[in-house]
Amino acid sequence: MATIKEIARECGVSVATVSNILNHKPGASDETRKRVMEKVKELNYHPNTIARNLKTKNSRSIGVIVEDMTIFSIPDIVDGITEHCEEEKYQILLINLRLYKKYNDTYYHRDDFYPIVRDEIGELIAKQVEGIIYVAAHERTLKCIPETLPVPAVMAYGYTRSAKVPSVVVDDEDGAYQIVQHMIDQGHRRIGVITGKRDSPHMQDRLLGYQRALFENQILYNPEYICTGDWFRDSGYAGTDLLLKKNVTAIFCMNDLMAGGVYDRLEELNLRPGRDISVAGYDNRELSGYYKPPLSTITLPLHDIGYEASEIIIRMLRREELGLQDNIRKVKCYPLIRKSVSAIQKSGTAV
């Protein structure tokens, strides 16, 4: 590949002149400028950014570490990151940790991952990335990250309790609030919940949102309406019976998968979701648009999360002061109202 020296030699000028021209610096006559640019075209010259970076000491690249590319939320987040990085002319060094094993539609965390994570981060900083974005990092993964990194980092779609690293997360409290408010607007008062795993922060925030919606509408919170699930379809199926016994008129599932389980059980009981019992989900997984009837749910702002994570890290690189609100930035979800929540029937349903 052609180098700046060849260009210089061919044009009969010094390398400094060529460099200046290439970088749009002043101090070269239009004539040489033209001559050089032509030669650049002719030799199909691309400046060696590796060499340039060595001198200027910025690589204009950031490392993106994902736990597993094939998890449904990740590609959209990465998409958001790439969009902003392209605008800012940063390049992405992708590390796909492949930390999960899939089994029965369910992902299990590999247990041999400590060394992997450390090594990969080492590679990244050896490659002189200017910053690192962790995407959807698991609590356990975070533990492998050296406390002191020579470059700034941000988390996208993952909580870190230590909070040394700014993170961008879904505003789950607000999302749950919105969908539950929608159910209340449709006249529902006895709204059952099928939760996610008990210790998940997503689950806790979503529950908070549910409670706030009730509270703001002066509906008494009834713990009996809360049925603990585990994010998987079966727990939605199982929870349905429990909630039906409590006479709920609507079921809010903390994800679409469990809502699928609810649909299954309702069908077996000859109850039609959306007509006999209203159902809402969360996450807007592709498949929930094809449920019968299509599921009303909450769309995760995955793309935005990636985009904003990238914004934050690039602001850090520019040494811009981060507002306090940036330490944990919550991005709003938006509701996707389809057909599974309907206005409550006649009146057999006094509160």
Place this chain on the structure above:
Amino acid sequence: MATIKEIARECGVSVATVSNILNHKPGASDETRKRVMEKVKELNYHPNTIARNLKTKNSRSIGVIVEDMTIFSIPDIVDGITEHCEEEKYQILLINLRLYKKYNDTYYHRDDFYPIVRDEIGELIAKQVEGIIYVAAHERTLKCIPETLPVPAVMAYGYTRSAKVPSVVVDDEDGAYQIVQHMIDQGHRRIGVITGKRDSPHMQDRLLGYQRALFENQILYNPEYICTGDWFRDSGYAGTDLLLKKNVTAIFCMNDLMAGGVYDRLEELNLRPGRDISVAGYDNRELSGYYKPPLSTITLPLHDIGYEASEIIIRMLRREELGLQDNIRKVKCYPLIRKSVSAIQKSGTAV
């Protein structure tokens, strides 16, 4: 960040010695070796690969260009690429072209993409990638790629007619053959097809597979059983009526989306997929596992395609001779038999 010079100074040796030790070269005493390694730990030193690459002239990175991260097949392919690259200690520079706009679950190709593609490739080669993998590239995208690139390239999951670039593709002919053979095994003789877009190479290969299955079972090919679709759900819906008129006992849809449309229409007609009419799909999209009954379909070997594409390019980098079979490498699909194809009823069905 610490440099090799500091290590050398602190240990009272020359940089060459440190470099040799770091690269496991002979010619240093165990004693200095130990001293240096300790200092490396202590200062948390990572060699600057940028500088190293400049000298050694290999970057150990390859560029991966995807058209749009959010297309369903892409993350799995990328996952396969990363798996192999990690084994070979190559790093990935990811370019997400974002060439599509999504509208109604359907992707449209942006029309302002020529300059984007060229620029991004330029960036990649400026960053000294040693090779480039195009993932799922659209014919139109390929046109933007300069004919002469200074580094080898391969295509994953995309055909190029010009065939200057080796490609790794799905063996669609075989996949279709397998699923149709399965239908035949279940006793079906009148098997309708809902195709993809007419000019798609995937569609053409899948049709070939269908024809071969018939041929090998001495079933006459009847063009009336072929109904042209467009990959989208609606065309499956529409095609159902046409095929039902021809008295088919089974419908092979060239993707799962259209099979969903078939299900919809059958349901309206009070026909149960898998009992009254057998249905098969193609692609194994997540959602088809939740159809009622779950759809029998063909699983795309996406991960393998990525993995093999990476293998091929790394073989090219090593100047290994590629076999002829590598120019277009076809990767086998595997059938996923669920509940939507059943043995044909009694016998109202003479051929």
Place this chain on the structure above:
DNA sequence: AAGTAAAAATTAAACGTTTAATATTGTGCA
């Protein structure tokens, strides 16, 4: 025509490594 300021171009060092060519030290043996 000389002087000078502005414009254009060059020189050389530096970025952090690797590596071939040398130089220095240590060891065993006659």
Place this chain on the structure above:
DNA sequence: TGCACAATATTAAACGTTTAATTTTTACTT
């Protein structure tokens, strides 16, 4: 003791850029 040779260590150039400092050329004034 001196020599040969192996084992260690060092020097210096190179990779392809950028950039501050410097020099040369050009153009304008008087």
